[in-house]
Amino acid sequence: MKVVIACLNSKYVHASLAPWCLLAGLRAFSKVPCEAVVLESTVNGAPEAFARDIIRECPDAVAFSCYIWNITKTLEICRLLKQHTACRIVLGGPEVSYRPKGVLEAYPFVDYVLAGEGEWTFPQLIDHINGDLSCVDGLTYRQNGGIVSNPEREYTDTPPSPYCDAFFENLNGRITYIETSRGCPYRCAFCLSGRGSSLRHFDLARVKQDILRLASSGTQTVKFVDRTFNADAKRANEILLFIKEHYGTAIPDGVCFHFEIAGDILKDSTLAILASMPHGAVQLEIGMQSFNEDVLKTVNRKTNTKALVDNIRKLIDYGNMHIHIDLIAGLTGEDLASFKNSFHTAYSLQAHMFQMGFLKLLYGADMREQPEKYPCTFKDEPPYEVTATPWLSAEEIQMLKHCEDALDRLYNSGRFLSSLAYLTEEVGIAPFDLFCEFGNAVCGERMSLSAYAQAFYDFFCDRCDKDRLRDVLMWDLLCSSSSAQIPDSLKQRDGFYKRVKKHFAQKAGATVKVAVLPTKGQILAVDPTKRKNLYNRFEGECYRIEDVQAFLAE
Secondary structure: OEEEEEEEEOOOOEOOOHHHHHHHHHHHHOOOOOEEEEEEEEOOOOHHHHHHHHHHOOOOEEEEEOOOOOHHHHHHHHHHHHHHOOOEEEEEOHHHHOOHHHHHHHOOOOOEEEOOOHHHHHHHHHHHOOOOOOOOOOEEEEEOOEEEEOOOOOOOOOOOOOOOHHHHHHHOOOEEEEOOEEOOOOOOOOOOOOOOOOOEEOOHHHHHHHHHHHHOOOOOEEEEOOOOHHHOHHHHHHHHHHHHHHEOOOEOOOOEEEEEEOHHHOOHHHHHHHHHOOOOOEEEEEEEEOOOHHHHHHOOOOOOHHHHHHHHHHHHHHOOOEEEEEEEEOOOOOOHHHHHHHHHHHHHOOOOEEEEEEOEOOOOOHHHHOOOOOOOEEOOOOOOEEEEOOOOOHHHHHHHHHHHHHHHHHHHOOOOHHHHHHHHHHHOOOHHHHHHHHHHHHOOOOOOHHHHHHHHHHHHHHHOOHHHHHHHHHHHHHHHOOOOOOOHHHOOOOHHHHHHHHHHHHHHOOOOEEEEEHHHOEEEEEOOOOOOOOOOOOOEEEEEHHHHHHHHHO
16 A cells, blocks of 8 residues: 655744654554655645645555644645545544534545554554454544444553654655643643543653754754643653753754743753753743733633742743743633733743734633633634634734734844834833833834835834934944844045945955944944854944044044
8 A cells, every 4th residue: 555644834944743754653663564755745836746746656545634724725635635636535634624524525525534652552443444444543534424433542552753754855854843742731621631531651762862963963952842841740851851952962062952831830950951051052932921820810821820930930041042932812701801901911021932822712612612601703614713802902903913023023023123122122112001002103014124224213213312212223224133224314424434434354354244323332243254143133243433433533
């Protein structure tokens, strides 16, 4: 039998783990002769092209891993395959496994939907695909004009490693993923990770071996997909210490390990290890969702927000790792005033990345299955984003969308940090109001960095000292981009600037960019060939204007 295991990634840079897990399961557990290959593409590619790639393999069965970001394109490819081949089509993954009967009813070109852990269920299906399907755990299929769903089973073992030679041949330096546990200790109403099987950890010796293989593969980023990496502090500490011990030897310098953690349950021992990790070796993603504990309790999330804030501050103060935090807009019971308070708390932490997300009503999540308890309206098409709640109107949601766009372009890009600090700390504009007002003014309009900087200056210059705003904005543009074009209104054309520019070009090279900042009494020189910091900014050298004037006068 010839089997194609296919997956559409969100971007080329992401190397999906799911199809390789299925391949590992086939090789470990299938009892019938089977030739299997993995084919990957992206949601940005043409469905017809990927369908042709699959058809060229002449498969008897094709399996797809389905998620909110790829389900629409995946179904289109499945339809094309059925038009041109007689292959069996198998779907699995969170976007279909919680509604298997609905998928088979809506899409006649889909033959099977699998739920549960594919390393075990997929080989069962392939072994019995031409026979009795009743023994395949978690399978939903058509039989005698009806639809049958087999029960799932509990999983307790460590699945086989997905990291075969073919995986590394296809990696090509992309972001790669590692899984050291399944399940989650939490039961958040908006999430699927805690549904079903309880949290279980994989064999630690195998995990360490996989870490070394991935780190030496040429990738720059290894992402742990464990939903709460520090749920078991002792185990998390052992993995972190293992990475630290081998960093710079078996683990090349420059490789970064990404972990999703619960910030409020961090132990002092874990904090101490994180503080000692090599610079840039770790990045942490910390989901707060909200700082309103009453809201969090409503969606089954228990968080000690004081401990969370304290620990995030410590992590950022260490200065050796990238910290990513996020909020979710649209949670049950959270109105605009509550979200604004959460936003200000999150913003005050000054994390390297502050993501605003919007509630998604996922199939299988309590918030979708219990609408009477979690009332809201949401889009019918993936990713099923909330459009209004009894606490947030549709207009307020749209305003928050513009706020999110401004937050990404002004703060998360690292390009306007000095300007934001000036307006919020010195001028006194509340951060939430700043992002909402400017976001609504530009309404997500696509524009160059230069045009966006000009719009920013024009919007705020009448609310502050425009010369000071000009200087901090110039600082930002030089420190955040090696190719930024300076807006005409900010450019300097006087003779002193020209002499300064010529001096630094002779002293430090033509790549150095220079700005004279009169309100700061400084000259800023930035070399964009140097390494950026954790905020994605170049470090600049500052000189007093009077010192440079004296030097040039000699």
